[in-house]
Amino acid sequence: MNSLGINLSGNALHGVDQRVEELLSNHFASRLLERDHTLWGPEAEAEASQRLGWVDPFDAAFELIPQITQLREQLADKGITRVVLAGMGGSSLGAEVMARAAGVRLDVVDSTDPELVGSILAAGVADTVFVISSKSGSTAETDAARRAFTQALQDAGLTPGDHLIAVTDPGSPLESLARDHQYTAVFEADPTIGGRYSALSAFGLVPAGLAGVELTTIVDDAEAASHSLYEDDETNPALRAAAVLGAGAPSRNKLIITNFDQALPGFGDWIEQLIAESTGKHGTGFLPVIVEPGAVENRSHDEDVIHLHLIADPGESQATLNPEDPRDDEVQIYGSLGAQLVFWEVTTVAAASLIGVNPFDQPDVESAKVATRAVLAEPTTPEPPQISTAEFDLFGPAGLLGDVEATGEAQQILTEVFTVLGTVLEDDSYLAVQAYTNRLRQQHLTRLRPALARRYGRPVTFGWGPRFLHSTGQFHKGGPATGVFIQITADSELDLQIPGLNYSFAELITAQAAGDGSVLTETGQPVVRIHLKDRSAAIETLINAAEQI
């Protein structure tokens, strides 16, 4: 389906009345197409002036597609058919969503979990091309993965450059390294396109195309849809959606996003990064809460939520979605992947203008990186756990965990911890589960999300660490300080030294959790860490404790 559209009802419709006029009289849409960098106020001008290449990426994309196809054929002739993508946030989510929608295999490494990195390498490297994707060329996770892949290729007796491709900005450290090491290809990205707006640039297209995604349709659809998105017209779907968000701000700030469109698996993860990093700053913004169809949040009438539904069929009514409890504050969006990529980008920057934030920076992502580097530079003796069992250790504020009875069954202790956490959730709170584990093998951990949402009746997000640090991590630290955080960290049966660095993947991921945890704690938000000693047994106990409360 190529068409793009939006249905609004109830409160959402009132939102449009209130704020779409503001966007129209400001000529927001047409000025955006003209790359007017003044749309977000004087403080955002300098950055916006270098970040608007994404509004019209289509000609460059059409030029790039044949190069990608040719490279894919060249690699296939050499027996290289498996594509592994190393990249964080904007440098992996767009490609991943395209690959999933097309049903093609793309192995994404956006983690420093040693088990995950190890499992990617254990699958063999001789038939693999590794796409190292980083706009800055200096992101720690991507650099660590690059080092491990290069070493594995060497160890296998292969010439690493034959199996490596870089996507990066011109002049980045990755660009010169890739050229020095004779990578098979170096794709120079458009420096005027920022990470989370880069799905239709080399960052999204190269890995997705190499993996076998048919790119022309996606770009065609995006271009076709873009015409209506750059019109100063009250029917413009992006202006209407942005007006709903703007009308709800600042208090109606949890976006319950449910994906009913089976053609777009995982699309919520891409939307999540775009909205959370673009808007979650200076104590305001929108928190995307990605939920499963049927989630308890779908039935929430709380004053701080807006329901956004991705639907496959424009005729699908809200009553069909929730027959027993039809809501009146729903936004339904439908359209193909290409169309929706541009729709969400325009919606996000328009909503950012309504709430007065710069959609192109991520000022609080850096603080966790600084804290991580500090932990790695000067490892200190870890604090003893508040509570320790054979399966897990628990860390957190004494004021919270001090009340938990530390003896008895592990599951009982966790149940009590969940109960105590419930006491600090307020009417505007959200709970964020941050799992620093293997998202390929431990997917069942995501069951914690619906279970805890049912328990608390408040929005619950689930993020894989360190991936979420480049996404909702911005909102957690820069948005309103209304979060309650459960960090899940884990021992690993296997560890890998990061070649050329004086720490291992296990040490890096541990430092990342500690670094982000310390920054979150400084914001005054409660953080509890559950450290799994034996992953499989402890995960089962954790899920049981959450599901039985």
Ligand SMILES: O=P(O)(O)OC[C@H]1O[C@H](O)[C@H](O)[C@@H](O)[C@@H]1O
């Ligand atoms: O592409 P890179 O420079 O490696 O950046 C990857 C990601 O990391 C940063 O921390 C930003 O928060 C993200 O917006 C970005 O997409």
